[in-house]
Amino acid sequence: MIASAARSRGRPREFDMNQALDNALRVFSERGYHATSIGNLTEAMQLASGSVYKAFKDKRGVFLASFDRYRAVRSSKLRVAVAAGKTGYECLHEALSFFANASQGLEGKQGCLVVSCASELATFDPEVAQKVATAMDVNEALILDLIRQGQADGSVSPDIDAAATARLLLCAVQGMRVVGKTGRTREEMMAAVGVAMKTLT
Secondary structure, three states: OEEEEEOOOOOEEEEEHHHHHHHHHHHHHHHOOOOOOHHHHHHHHOOOHHHHHHHHOOHHHHHHHHHHHHHHHHHHHHHHHHOOOOOHHHHHHHHHHHHHHOOOHHHHHHOOHHHHHHHHOOOOOHHHHHHHHHHHHHHHHHHHHHHHHHHHHOOOOOOOOHHHHHHHHHHHHHHHHHHHHHOOOHHHHHHHHHHHHHHHO
16 A cells, blocks of 8 residues: 655655554564654654654554554464365464464564553553454454364364363463563474364364
């Protein structure tokens, strides 16, 4: 998406909205909402402060747009990863591995925007709280669908409580994103996936 912004002399210029938001969400993920200033954002987005205010009104506007961009990109990538599995069990393994890979190395240290929002903003901002709740609900619903798929195709035990297990796995993958900020390795995170998968058999 190309958007119009204002130069310091009033002449319009165009910028890549998605790229600007990707740069902004990196800052929000690393620093948190309250520790991020407009200066941090303008530097990362490579825009003048006037352009930021014109396009988003304020820091909160940048944050909300970045959050929506983050969710759209992550959801798309997760569904691509899940599609690589053939059985419900394999699809679940792909889903958990997706979160594990995002919870290690440099990406892991950057953290998850959904998790950081849940702890920093959701209590005080109803709109953010709703966005976080929706994000969690969507991920939990996907996990639940995969568990039920696995139960139908015989790759997941029919004896487990599908809804409760989906919630447990949601807690596990969101927890990975928190622990990943401490600098865990891929091997450590994948070992956690192995243990989590045992709840399905």
